[in-house]
Every structure is written in C-alpha cells, then in structure tokens.
Amino acid sequence: MSQSRTTQVLLLIVGCSILLTGCWSSLPIEDRYLEAGIAFDTVPPAERGVEQIDYPQKQRIRRTVQYILPEAGAKSSSSQEKKFENEEVVGDSIMEMTRETFLTNRSPAGFHLKTIVISSRLLQDIPMHELLDFYLADNDIRLSLQVYISTGTASDILEEHLAGEIPAFLLKELSDNRKRISRLVKPVTLANMIGPLTSESSFLLPNAIVEKGVLKIRGAGVVKGKTQTYAGYLNExxxxxxxxxxxxxxxxxxxxxxxxxxxxxxxxxxxxxxxxxxxxxxxxxxxxxxxxxxxxxxxxxxxxxxxxxxxxxxxxxxxxxxxxxxxxxxxxxxxxxxxxxxxxxxxxxxxxxxxxxxxxxxxxxxxxxxxxxxxxxxxxxxxxxxxxxxxx
Missing domain, CATH: 3.30.300.210 (Nutrient germinant receptor protein C, domain 3)
Structure with a gap:
C-alpha cells in the first residue's frame, strides 16, 4: 500500500473516531435540573433585608424556578405523581440568582424552558428589558418560550393545579385554545418581544391567574413602550x-x-x-x-x-x-x-x-x-x- 493511501486510511479512521465519540462535556439527563418555567415576583418592603447574607445583594426580586424531575417517571408510571419541584431565590440580578442554584450542587439547564410569568406589581418597579436581558442573551434559552404577566402572585401559577401535570407546560397549552375562545390574546414569545422592546412600542401580554385553584388566562396586561413598565389591565x-x-x-x-x-x-x-x-x-x-x-x-x-x-x-x-x-x-x-x-x-x-x-x-x-x-x-x-x- 502506498504511503498516500495509508495516510488517507489513517485520516478516515481518526475522523470516524471523532464523529462516533460522545460529547465529552455532557451530563446524564438524570443529573440535570431541566427548567420548565420561571416566575418573577416583587419582594415586599417588610421582607427585604431579613435574610442575613455575607454577599452584597439587594432583595428586590423573588425568582421561582420550576424544575422537571425526570426520575419521577422512572420510579412510577402513576399519572398522579408530582413531576416537578419549585425553588425560590431572592436577589437583584437575574444572572446572579441563576448561578445561586449551583450552591446546592445542581446543574440547571434552560433549553427546555417553556414559560416565564412576571408579576404586574414587579413590572411597575422594574422595566421589562432589565428582567429579560439575561434570557435574550443566553444561548441556552430558546426564543420560542412564552412570556405572561400576572395580576396576582406569579409564583402561584407554578403551583400544582392538576395532579400529574407540570404547570409551566399546562400554561403554554392553554394558549392553544384560541381557535375556540375569542377572548384569548395571542401568545407572546421572546422573539416577538425583541421588536417592541427595541422600538419602545407598547405591547400586550396574556394575563395568567389562579382562580379557586384553577389556572386560567384571563384578560391581558399592557406594557408601556417608553418606560417598558406595566401600564394597566384589559379585561376579557x-x-x-x-x-x-x-x-x-x-x-x-x-x-x-x-x-x-x-x-x-x-x-x-x-x-x-x-x-x-x-x-x-x-x-x-x-x-x-x-x-x-x-x-x-x-x-x-x-x-x-x-x-x-x-x-x-x-x-x-x-x-x-x-x-x-x-x-x-x-x-x-x-x-x-x-x-x-x-x-x-x-x-x-x-x-x-x-x-x-x-x-x-x-x-x-x-x-x-x-x-x-x-x-x-x-x-x-x-x-x-x-x-x-x-x-x-
């Protein structure tokens, strides 16, 4: 066999080895905490500064993250089994609160994130671009995730409403009922928000609330273009x-x-x-x-x-x-x-x-x-x- 032929065969073997090798930086799925939904609420003034920490941090935002528990499905096929858990972190930087998760030896992943719910009360104090800047810049976050507002407590949306259901997924599915209900505003994705946020144009967000233990989309919240803060509520x-x-x-x-x-x-x-x-x-x-x-x-x-x-x-x-x-x-x-x-x-x-x-x-x-x-x-x-x- 000629030397050039031998070289070609060796290069082919090396190339195949690289293509067949798994991702060296990957983690088993059971070791990942997959984010399904996130809720942002304001921290009441009476509660700010109560937690003693040795790291400079203003307690302005309460961030609730809903994680999928893949091991729950492996242990039991019961549809009644809880398939998620929620975690709260208080702080003033979205990225910082995201990294706080690593203090509990977890490895969160945002590429399965479906919904973000923002309290209308919080949006009166903090502009939308400050709350979403991290998610718009993060390569792991898909621009197809949907954003909602809540005139109630946003974290209530992520509580269990139907046994065996993941609330963040259920909220997204409710928007699919627009072909039957004319009072449902169009769902708004991160991609949809880039234009209004850049041009400082006002826009609507579907309003998610919990009524008598039932998750609903009722009316819409308006975000003011110039200030990017909550402007008011439109009823159904x-x-x-x-x-x-x-x-x-x-x-x-x-x-x-x-x-x-x-x-x-x-x-x-x-x-x-x-x-x-x-x-x-x-x-x-x-x-x-x-x-x-x-x-x-x-x-x-x-x-x-x-x-x-x-x-x-x-x-x-x-x-x-x-x-x-x-x-x-x-x-x-x-x-x-x-x-x-x-x-x-x-x-x-x-x-x-x-x-x-x-x-x-x-x-x-x-x-x-x-x-x-x-x-x-x-x-x-x-x-x-x-x-x-x-x-x-």
Missing part, C-alpha cells in the same frame, strides 16, 4: 374588542342579545379579516377600521327564531354588526384612556403615509389619544348548524 371584553380590531381571532363565539325578543343567541366565528385605513388631510389624521366576518348561528334561546329563514339570518347579522362595533369602540376608548396604542394603527400610518409617521412617531401615543377612529363592521351569517328545532 376589552381584549375581545381589540382582537376584532386587529383581526386576530382564530375562532370562538360571540354571545348577543336579540333586542325584540330579549333572548340571547350565539354567533360562532368562522373567519375574520380586518383592515385599517389611515386618512391624512393637512395636519389632521383619522382612521377607519373595517372588520369583515363570516360565521354561523350556532345557538338560539328562543323557539320563535327560525334559523333557516334568510331574513332571520340577515336580521341577526345586523345585530352582531352593531354589537361588535360597540365592543370595538369601548376597547379603543380604553386604550386612549390608558395612553397606549396596541391596535396597530401606528403600523398602518407608517405604511400608508410614511412621511406623516416620521413627523408624529416620537410622541405617537399622545397623538393617538386625540385621533378620531371610526368602525365599519360586516358580518355574514352563512350557516345555521345541522338542524333547526322550533316549537312549530
């Missing part, structure tokens, strides 16, 4: 109206009262499209929002309603149009009251009238409060379910 009706304005409803229902019969009926949303038109006349700006939806008459509460009658469908379409328009107006009024613009009006103005946007963008949310907004709603009821039962 205000969120629903905003979803109509932005055309971000994936499905769900809208319950309406028929004014003549004083009976309710349910409009099931099959599709929704929204368009924002910006009009500029001199120095005056105005917006017209068109909302177009198709759906079905899914449920009626009166035997006098003839679901298969075209006149009935037209009549009920008009009722839904009026109700949705009022809903959208109330949501827009709430945004103006809070001095936050999260309805994408500025985005429409920037695209349709870029020169005007350059003039008003620095003080946009104050300008927005004075700008008139009108609505045009078109609803088409093209379905009434599989059957029609009346008393006739």
């Amino acid at each position: 009706s205000q969120v629903e109206g905003l979803q109509w304005i932005k055309g971000e409803i994936s499905g769900g229902i809208y319950k309406v009262q028929e004014p003549e019969l004083q009976q309710q009926f349910v409009y099931e949303i099959k599709s929704l499209k929204s368009k924002v038109n910006a009009t500029v006349k001199g120095n005056d700006i105005s917006f017209q929002i068109e909302m177009n939806s198709k759906g079905r008459l899914s449920e009626v509460f009166s035997s006098k309603i003839k679901k298969m009658d075209n006149h009935t469908l037209e009549h009920y379409s008009e009722i839904v149009e009026e109700e949705v328009t009022e809903l959208a107006k109330k949501s827009m009024a709430k945004l103006k009251e809070m001095h936050v613009e999260v309805a994408d009006l500025g985005k429409a103005l920037r695209i349709q009238h870029p020169a005007v946007w350059e003039r008003v963008k620095e003080n946009w949310e104050e300008e927005f409060v004075t700008i008139p907004v009108t609505f045009r709603t078109k609803v088409h009821l093209d379905d009434y379910g599989a059957s029609s039962m009346t008393a006739d």
